[in-house]
């Protein structure tokens with residue numbers, strides 16, 4: 193999604209800005225741009241192609257400057273055309289980049305038109321540029337503070353003005369923005385990752401903050417306009433760019449990294465001890481009587497899977513809700529409920545807003561399960577558990593999902609132990625299963641050639657159904673999401689028992705029905721559901737545990753999984769579905785790592 197980079201220095205800063213954009217590219221964008229200040233004012237280059245094209249323009253146009261801002265745009269208001277690409281100018285005096293959505297832009301645009309401002313773009317961003325310009329009286333910091341007070345919605349912005357050649361002003365509300373501190377130079381970015389190589393010292397701005405970067409320092413005002421001191425954090429973890437290695441796509445690489453990612457995630461778990469979730473977790477866990485899980489997309493499906501573990505192992509009532517729904521509905525808060533937010537990025541706007549909404553309703557206990565330790569979600573929750581998936585580049589989440597499942601299983605087992613429902617022997621057994629999981633995953637990954645053979649068939653389909661039961665129903669949902677995200681095949685998932693209540697009407701020879709078939713208590717029921725599909729000429733593609741006795745037959749294609757893996761089985765069963773989606777997308781020739789219309793980190797509503 194949109195990305196911001198800004199810098200004030202004594203050297204030509206263009207390469208730092210371009211490199212920053214390159215580091216944010218994986219998040220998805222459809223245009224990009226850069227602006228620097230020179231003696232005449234801001235000059236810019238913009239492209240509706242990749243950052244590499246922008247770099248070429250910058251080189252050909254000899255764009256140079258010591259103060260600049262840059263942006264990758266993921267279109268919300270207005271098509272991805274050059275006029276809508278950022279930086280957006282106001283009267284050739286001011287340049288601005290913006291992440292987020294301004295909800296009251298129409299009213300502001302009318303007001304600004306009344307003052308004689310001409311609108312060139314279809315963006316909501318242009319109102320911010322003209323608004324700040326209209327309020328500018330020789331102090332950009334003051335003008336930005338006055339302008340943001342009139343904005344409704346979410347924003348992170350970076351602004352420069354021709355009359356202040358060594359100043360970049362930033363502001364944030366609902367979208368992340370960090371300041372990077374250098375020696376005689378300072379930086380701004382929507383993600384610290386963009387500034388790797390330039391600094392390791394960061395200030396993570398808080399909601400409502402406005403900052404002013406100059407050569408020798410940074411000043412920050414809080415929402416009330418008071419000078420604010422913010423903690424400077426050393427973040428060394430942002431190494432170089434992630435290499436693809438022998439893989440064709442990052443998604444494939446990330447699927448195959450899952451054994452390693454899970455090993456890293458469980459490295460901190462010698463016992464199911466509350467302290468894994470942070471200081472004070474033992475007290476919090478003793479206080480709570482239920483869980484409320486909030487998340488989006490794949491992270492939501494990990495929450496749905498966890499509900500089965502939390503309720504069966506720990507016997508703790510668990511509600512799982514899509515964050516974008518929860519934040520806008522009237523719910524009945526329970527202060528004794530632990531709010532668990534799950535997010536790969538920790539910056540998803542809907543999940544962050546749902547967390548704040550829950551806190552506003554009086555939920556005092558919060559836990560983030562997240563892959564990014566410096567993210568807003570981790571900073572805004574009382575407790576946290578970091579998954580150690582490593583950076584996930586592919587838009588379609590894979591290793592983040594399986595490590596979230598590991599984290600959530602650990603939570604369920606920890607709560608079970610605290611509630612007297614897990615004895616020492618069971619604890620040792622679950623720990624052993626967790627440690628064996630990477631090896632078990634490797635044997636599932638070895639099924640890739642068989643899955644490639646199926647994917648050829650799938651690549652010619654336009655629809656697919658996914659079936660699962662019990663805790664494998666969310667795995668079917670995740671399999672369908674993966675397939676539609678990257679292959680653009682329409683896919684839906686159902687609990688297999690629901691088939692005859694409607695979706696069976698869709699089953700014909702042309703409809704592949706992917707079935708997740710673990711050897712669990714629901715196997716016989718699932719076998720009946722399989723027969724319902726066969727009887728109607730449907731084509732079944734079944735991932736069946738070794739001991740299920742489901743075998744190839746007419747209309748029944750089976751890939752044999754390892755032996756049933758008990759409660760942790762969903763973590764194994766999702767992997768062939770990831771591979772099926774991946775190879776089907778490859779066979780269809782889509783842009784696997786950057787599927788159309790999607791972004792890696794959804795920082796707007």
Ligand code: M6R
Nearest residue numbers: 489490491535536537540588589
């Ligand atoms: O960063 P998050 O985990 O909060 O992201 C949530 C969803 O946007 C994300 O899982 C999305 O559904 C993925 N593209 C799924 O592959």
